[in-house]
Amino acid sequence: MNSQKPVRSAIPYSRGNVKPLLNEIIHALDRLLDDDEPTAIDLASLPFAPGELEELERALGHGELKAELDALGKSVIRETAYPGVWWLEHRNTAGEIVGRYIEITRTPEILMSQDADIGAGRARLRDSFDNSGPEFNKEAGK
Amino acid sequence: MKTIPTLGDILQAQGVSRRGFMKYCAATASLLALPPAMVPRIANALEQARRPSVIWLSFQECTGCTESLTRSSSPTLEGLIFDSISLDYHHTLQAASGDAAEAARHAAMEENMGQYLVLVDGSIPMGNPGFSTIAGISNYDMLMETVEGAAAVVAIGSCAAFGGIPGANPNPTGAVSVQDLVKDKPVVNVPGCPPIPMVITAVLAQFLTFGQLPELDIHGRPMAFFGQTIHDRCYRRPFYEQGKFAETFDDEGARKGWCLFKLGCKGPITYNACATVKWNAGTSFPIESGHPCLGCSEPGFWDKGGFYAPLSTGKFDSGEKLAGAAVAGVALGAAAAVAGRRRQAKYTKEA
Numbered sequence: 443m444n445s446q447k448p449v450r451s452a453i454p455y456s457r458g459n460v461k462p463l464l465n466e467i468i469h470a471l472d473r474l475l476d477d478d479e480p481t482a483i484d485l486a487s488l489p490f491a492p493g494e495l496e497e498l499e500r501a502l503g504h505g506e507l508k509a510e511l512d513a514l515g516k517s518v519i520r521e522t523a524y525p526g527v528w529w530l531e532h533r534n535t536a537g538e539i540v541g542r543y544i545e546i547t548r549t550p551e552i553l554m555s556q557d558a559d560i561g562a563g564r565a566r567l568r569d570s571f572d573n574s575g576p577e578f579n580k581e582a583g584k
Numbered sequence: 585m586k587t588i589p590t591l592g593d594i595l596q597a598q599g600v601s602r603r604g605f606m607k608y609c610a611a612t613a614s615l616l617a618l619p620p621a622m623v624p625r626i627a628n629a630l631e632q633a634r635r636p637s638v639i640w641l642s643f644q645e646c647t648g649c650t651e652s653l654t655r656s657s658s659p660t661l662e663g664l665i666f667d668s669i670s671l672d673y674h675h676t677l678q679a680a681s682g683d684a685a686e687a688a689r690h691a692a693m694e695e696n697m698g699q700y701l702v703l704v705d706g707s708i709p710m711g712n713p714g715f716s717t718i719a720g721i722s723n724y725d726m727l728m729e730t731v732e733g734a735a736a737v738v739a740i741g742s743c744a745a746f747g748g749i750p751g752a753n754p755n756p757t758g759a760v761s762v763q764d765l766v767k768d769k770p771v772v773n774v775p776g777c778p779p780i781p782m783v784i785t786a787v788l789a790q791f792l793t794f795g796q797l798p799e800l801d802i803h804g805r806p807m808a809f810f811g812q813t814i815h816d817r818c819y820r821r822p823f824y825e826q827g828k829f830a831e832t833f834d835d836e837g838a839r840k841g842w843c844l845f846k847l848g849c850k851g852p853i854t855y856n857a858c859a860t861v862k863w864n865a866g867t868s869f870p871i872e873s874g875h876p877c878l879g880c881s882e883p884g885f886w887d888k889g890g891f892y893a894p895l896s897t898g899k900f901d902s903g904e905k906l907a908g909a910a911v912a913g914v915a916l917g918a919a920a921a922v923a924g925r926r927r928q929a930k931y932t933k934e935a
Contacts, residue, residue: 459819482620484613489859491819491841492872513604532607538865540611543620552610556602 459490460498467502467527470546474526480547495542502527502544509553515540519550591792592631605631612793615786617808617857629793636792637696638703639689639730640674643723644716644750644759645706649741650676652778653785655864669788672700675718686719689730697733701791704762705740707750711758727765736770736797737762738787742880745773745804752886763804772797773804777880782861783809803883805855814851814877817859820844833874844871848892850879 463483470481485495503523511517515534522529528550532541589597595605609627613620642650671677672692673685680688692700704727709715713722721729731737739762742748750759763771774783787806790798798806815821823829823843830837830844843849851859854877858869870877876892879885889897 458822484620486614486866487617487860489817489819492868494819511603511607513601514607517607532611534611541607541614543610545620552603552606556606558602 459488459494460501463488463498464501467524467544467546471524471526474546474548480545482546483544485542485544499529502529511552517552519553589634590631591633591635594635612789615782615789616793617786626793633792633795635670636735636788637692637700638669638671638788639692639700639734640671640677640703640705641723641726641730642674642676642718643704643706643708643727643744644757645741645743646749647676648778649705649744649784650674652776652781653740655781669701669792682719686721693730693733699735700733701788702731702734702737703740704737704744707743707747707757707759707761708765709750709757710760711756715757724765727762731766731769734769736772736791737766738772738774739763739804740774740784741779742775742777742885745775746883748777749886752884770797771804772800772806775803775805775881775883776856777878777885779881780809780857780861780863783857801855803855805881809857809861810855810881812855814854814856814859814871815849817857818851818871819859820871838874841874844874844876846894847876848890848894849876850882850885850895851877852895854879854882856881 466483470483473479473481485498490498505521505523505525507521509519511519515532515537517530517532520529521527526546526548528545528547530541530543530545530550530552531539534540592605595608600608606623606627609623609630610620612630613623613626616626618626640650670692673689675681675685678685678688706716706723708723708727710724713724716723718726739745743750743759744762747755747759747761747764750757751761763773772787774787776783783806786809787798790796790806798808801807801810803810815824818824820841820843823841824845828837828840828842829846830842831846832838833847837843845852849871851871858877859871862869862872878891879888882888
């Protein structure tokens with residue numbers, strides 16, 4: 443027998459932590475629709491039994507939209523099967539999870555282009571344009 | 585005094601986007617156990633934050649605390665060292681040694697007088713200075729000299745916080761904790777054997793973000809991580825309430841993941857964040873792996889009887905209330921845990 447093989451518990455999945463969370467999400471959707479108030483839930487702060495996080499992920503399912511972010515490590519931002527309920531997973535440069543969140547919002551803030559980045563990008567584009575010869579201008583004009 | 589760049593300056597120079605920065609802030613909020621709604625405030629604070637100089641002193645220790653820190657996943661150690669703090673002295677990690685290392689420590693102290701943080705792992709021997717020295721300097725002398733100009737001191741691990749293994753009976757070196765010696769500076773205790781790496785980095789992140797130390801409990805531990813017992817946040821707690829216990833490590837109860845109270849679990853009287861923050865990048869924690877909590881973040885945990893003796897038979901309480909709750913498995917559990925905690929506080933006073 444391979445002693446390095448990870449031990450998996452034979453414990454049945456649900457300990458009852460998923461259902462209250464789904465209820466919390468329903469209330470958050472109420473707030474989003476009625477008062478335009480978004481909610482974010484940090485999953486690291488909840489005591490899940492083994493398998494419950496996966497159970498929650500299965501319960502929420504996958505929706506139409508999935509985005510990947512590459513900034514200080516990979517992140518996945520995915521709409522669940524319930525519009526307005528987003529599953530966010532952030533990893534560091536070593537690929538380790540550094541944060542897992544459920545956001546109940548129309549669009550997670552991190553997906554939007556940020557003013558600071560837009561400004562820096564505009565400056566970069568101007569620089570390239572101004573410092574390039576006719577060939578660049580020709581390319582850009584295509 | 586040298587000009588220290590802000591974290592915002594550093595990240596901008598490294599080409600980190602605003603999205604990347606927001607992600608960093610979200611991870612920091614999670615690390616500090618703050619709600620995600622605090623992320624914008626953290627972003628504003630961190631952008632203006634200047635890297636604090638950190639001097640790490642290692643005394644009577646096993647290097648387990650440094651090993652723990654190097655496994656911190658959020659932020660990574662290298663991120664922490666290069667972006668968030670200026671780790672100016674750590675004799676296990678630094679390349680310099682001997683006089684050059686000591687010169688680096690003195691330079692960091694002079695350049696950051698009154699503003700640097702001192703992190704200590706290991707206890708300090710008071711029996712004979714020769715028990716533990718660095719570059720010919722006794723642990724006591726090095727500690728007292730270094731903390732003189734510090735903004736605050738963070739005692740990392742149970743040895744630095746409470747004396748730990750070196751201080752266990754019969755304490756042959758006369759080991760004492762940092763708080764036994766440092767009386768005129770704020771001391772934050774981050775106990776554990778070892779401490780959870782995220783908790784170590786969280787204290788640094790809190791100082792960096794808000795320029796202040798976290799709220800502490802009666803043992804000087806950050807409330808955000810030591811405000812609740814392992815038992816309070818344990819996913820096996822429902823079994824405790826139902827009176828379902830593992831009696832041995834291979835019985836039906838153990839296989840079904842029932843409560844480990846009768847196998848000596850110290851969760852009801854141990855304040856720590858293992859049940860939520862977990863270990864190895866959030867993989868699991870001892871109870872999830874089928875082993876009772878040893879209570880390693882509590883003062884004097886080595887001298888409190890057997891690790892596998894139930895609380896009801898150990899030195900923690902008279903036993904009657906705890907045993908009653910365990911055997912009957914009724915709601916008395918909460919009251920018994922409170923009784924255990926009261927005894928714990930008494931033990932600490934006596935120690």
